Amino acid sequence: MSYLFYLLAALTVAGALAALMLKNTVHCxxxxxxxxxxxxxxxxxxxxxxxxIAQLLVYVGAVAILVVIAILLTKGSETSKDEVFxxxxxxxxxxxxxxFAVLSWAVIGSIRVLPHEMAVPDVTVVQIGDxxxxxxxxxxxxxxxxxxxxxxGAVIVARHEKEEKR
Amino acid sequence: xxxxxxxxxxxxxxFSIGLAGALTRRNAILxxxxxxxxxxxxxxxxxxxWRYGPHPELLTGMIFAIFSIAVAAAEAAVGLxxxxxxxxxxxxxxxDQMNRMKG
Numbered sequence: 071m072s073y074l075f076y077l078l079a080a081l082t083v084a085g086a087l088a089a090l091m092l093k094n095t096v097h098c099x100x101x102x103x104x105x106x107x108x109x110x111x112x113x114x115x116x117x118x119x120x121x122x123i124a125q126l127l128v129y130v131g132a133v134a135i136l137v138v139i140a141i142l143l144t145k146g147s148e149t150s151k152d153e154v155f156x157x158x159x160x161x162x163x164x165x166x167x168x169x170f171a172v173l174s175w176a177v178i179g180s181i182r183v184l185p186h187e188m189a190v191p192d193v194t195v196v197q198i199g200d201x202x203x204x205x206x207x208x209x210x211x212x213x214x215x216x217x218x219x220x221x222x223g224a225v226i227v228a229r230h231e232k233e234e235k236r
Numbered sequence: 237x238x239x240x241x242x243x244x245x246x247x248x249x250x251f252s253i254g255l256a257g258a259l260t261r262r263n264a265i266l267x268x269x270x271x272x273x274x275x276x277x278x279x280x281x282x283x284x285x286w287r288y289g290p291h292p293e294l295l296t297g298m299i300f301a302i303f304s305i306a307v308a309a310a311e312a313a314v315g316l317x318x319x320x321x322x323x324x325x326x327x328x329x330x331x332d333q334m335n336r337m338k339g
Contacts, residue, residue: 075239079246086250086273090257095266102269109250109276116243116287121301125279128305133272133312140265140316144323155260156332162259170252177244184240184288191292198302201295209299213306220310224317 078115082108093154095141103134117190120198243284251277264322264329268315275308 085105089098106129113122156162202210254273261267279301286297323329 075242079242083246083249083253086253089273090253090261090266090270095263098266098269102272105250105273106276109280112243112246112280113283116283118283118287118298118301121279121283121298121305124302124305125276128309129272129276133309136312136316137265137269140319143320144265144329154262156262159260163256165259166252166256169255170248173248173251174245177241177248181238181241184238184244185290186238188288188292191287193292193295193298197293198295198298201299206299206303209303213303217306217310220314224313227314228317228320 075112075115078108078111082112096138099134099137099141102137103130106130106134117193120193120195238288240284240288243280247277247280247284250274250280262330262332264319264331264334265316267331268312268319271315272308272312275304275311279304279308 082105085101085103085108089102089105092098092101107126110122110125110130113125251274254270254277257270257273258267259270261270282297282301282304286292286295286301289297292298319329322334326334328334
């Protein structure tokens with residue numbers, strides 16, 4: 071385990087924690103980009119360059135901007151006067167802690183059989199492209215249809231009310 | 237500790253943080269952010285298993301993670317569109333106040 075891993079993990083966890091604990095929603099969206107960037111760097115640390123860059127482009131580039139725009143459009147930028155956590159926050163926290171306990175118990179319990187350091191896989195973008203249009207061509211087409219449907223659906227859902235008001 | 241166990245533990249931690257956020261925050265957008273973090277933790281698991289699995293040259297985990305990123309992006313777009321629509325309708329994004337199915 072290298073120091074780089076611990077550094078990136080601490081950065082990602084701190085970003086994720088801050089994103090869900092800060093009061094101001096715009097600040098939440100901004101520290102969320104830190105968590106997404108940290109995850110992208112963890113991907114790069116795992117020698118998955120293509121997935122890391124895709125994560126950087128999609129999450130830091132697109133999803134973060136989308137979240138900020140949604141926050142500004144819904145007047146969520148003003149810090150709310152009342153509590154930011156729901157009434158049943160204790161139950162949610164207990165459920166999340168229980169899920170983490172079970173997951174980490176399973177991981178630590180299987181530490182003996184987990185593989186040790188492996189040789190760095192030699193994967194180029196050409197190989198990924200070949201796999202995408204050869205073995206995984208059907209999922210690729212389905213994702214293309216899904217993205218088109220989601221784009222049209224998001225536009226229709228978001229502008230429906232406006233036309234009714236006119 | 238093997239490297240794979242470290243990545244799995246970090247992914248479990250990020251998943252739990254996302255779950256806690258999705259269950260405890262009142263703002264609908266922050267609930268969506270929590271769900272995005274959970275999806276990202278799953279992607280980290282997929283990439284870690286691809287890297288330390290027996291056949292990384294088959295690219296299974298990597299391709300799965302890439303498709304997962306695409307599906308998560310579609311989910312974020314539709315989810316945020318729905319939140320904006322609900323805000324126009326109910327003038328709030330507070331989930332504790334959205335307690336009616338009838339507009």
